[in-house]
Amino acid sequence: MNRARPGAAALSAVAGVALVAACGTNPYATTGRQVSLGAQQLSASTVQTSPGAGQAQLVTSTVEGLGAVLTDAEGHTLYRYAKDTAKPPKVACVDACAEMWPPLVSDSPALAAGVDAQLVSLVTRPDGRKQVTVGGWPVYRYAKDTGSGIALGQNVSADWAAITPEGEKAAAAASASAEPTTLGTTDIGGLGPVLTDQAGRTLYLFTRDGRGSGKSTCDGACARTWPPLLVNGRSTVAEDIDTGLVGQITRADGSKQVTVGGWPVYTYAKDGAPGEASGHGVGDTWYAMEPNGCRVDPARRPDAAIATASTGGY
Incomplete structure (x- = not known):
């Protein structure tokens, strides 16, 4: 049974996060974790059509x-x-x-x-x-x-x-409807262990943000396709995810976004079910995250989904 532990202290208001695991190593080879991390988050369930001129x-x-x-x-x-x-x-x-x-x-x-x-x-x-x-x-x-x-x-x-x-x-x-947010891991065929949220959705990093930059560059239409993982209040993470990797940044709208390994983390609106990772490799800028806060090897591809590249990733 995977347990959760409070991680509020780890979600500090500073962007710089101590990187205690090197990229390319992944000691957290576990499956199917879900634990609590208090947050407010926009889900990936929005559907849009194109309005005409003057039409709301x-x-x-x-x-x-x-x-x-x-x-x-x-x-x-x-x-x-x-x-x-x-x-x-x-x-x-x-x-x-x-x-x-x-x-x-x-x-x-x-x-x-x-x-x-x-x-x-x-x-x-x-x-x-x-x-x-x-x-x-x-x-x-x-x-x-x-x-x-x-x-x-x-x-x-x-x-x-x-x-x-x-x-x-x-x-x-x-x-x-209020439920805590999860920072856990799951094993996805073709990718290995990746970070997930409370619904089992794969978490991603955006290379344009820059590790340790202290800010997200994904707003507006980008944030609707790639909803940021937000945090509000006390937080918990899976016991085998090092809390030294976990932090937070303040977004332009004032909300707090979770970071792992210095990277702001996101879900992907087109992942329809837990275990999907169709966002991996999109635009050559979006990648699923290893539990050590690094991106999954770009050469890997999930067995159950094919990431479709598109300019900018949204």
């Missing part, structure tokens, strides 16, 4: 700790306002309110991925613009959400909550 886009995504929520085309979490009404749809957030909570406006009904089209409509705002509604509720962004996977507007006051694909408040899903 709704995307179903999952923010750990909130469950399924709606985002716009850029991955910003969408919200509903208790002082609006849904039956009939009516807007109460105007003027200064609308500056902090920009409405999602559209010239025609929004394209929606993972949303019942019958729930999506438009309401005319006092200024004449058309605002997207879901389940009758007008939807908004929050000005302080600076990137995908961020939901700082959740419960800013009792009147605001992230909105689900059904038009409901996401608050009810918060306690049920």
